[in-house]
Amino acid sequence: MEIRSRWRQDNYENIRTEMQPGDVIAFSGTSVISTVIKLVTSSHVSHVGIIVPPDYLEDDDAGDGIVVAEATESGIGPHSLSTRWNDNTVENLWWLPLRADLRTRLEENWENFRQYLSDYNRAPYDYLQGAMLGLMLLEPTLDSVNSNLYERIRQFIENILNHESGADRQEHERSILRSLRSMLRQSLNDVDNDSILTGLLHLLLEDDTTENLSRRLDNEEDFEHFFCSEFVTGALRSGGVTPNINPSEITPIELCRFNIYEDNYTQFKRAEATRIRGFNCVDISRWEG
Structure with a gap:
């Protein structure tokens, strides 16, 4: 069945209260590493993070209360999404809301999800x-x-x-x-x-x-170092959202294409209006890498 996704643009302030743990944030950056990733994946998406509970931010500086966990060059860690929105190396941001039935599954596996976040906090980035x-x-x-x-x-x-x-x-x-x-x-x-x-x-x-x-x-599963999409896919897998796939094989754009989201997704920071090509159209149950 073809999934017809609807892309829209909105301001961060208008949508931030709708964001929930498990939602994915897709980034398009301007750094050299971001440029390389976009080049080799032929996409606008260079990075992904996942919305997590505010208490995951250890220094209590959760900004407006929306916290994104991500694997960056400095390692895995939480950041206030408002801080990332203001980062001048980030030119585009998209909010990809988790599908309702999968959000229920995440809630059923909540302790596993939180344990994963705790276990791999501060793990190094996998260049x-x-x-x-x-x-x-x-x-x-x-x-x-x-x-x-x-x-x-x-x-x-x-x-x-x-x-x-x-x-x-x-x-x-x-x-x-x-x-x-x-x-x-x-x-x-x-x-x-x-x-x-x-x-x-x-x-x-x-x-x-x-x-x-x-x-x-060989892209075998290895949770001692993390690439951004590897970390997010592992988090979703720990929460029962994705099947038992190898997170080490997933690129940022592939994660955006899995059919695990609601039909609507929102670009809330934009250097230019940009849709994510192939969003939400790949049947993850049949994905073989």
């Missing part, structure tokens, strides 16, 4: 997860230029892991990094923006590359 998700999505586009880009990057990281430590390792890293930069420039030659390339390399290389790397390269 590598974001980079590898992006590269996997880019792979078909890059095939005509460099068909083994993904494997080359895997080999690059594995070589770093397996190489001796000290000065030899540092020189080895620099040598492979120079080769990788050249390869990426060739592969992304239609993108005339060095900051995007720099951001992609930052996502790949800034994270530590020694802990649980093989699982993370």
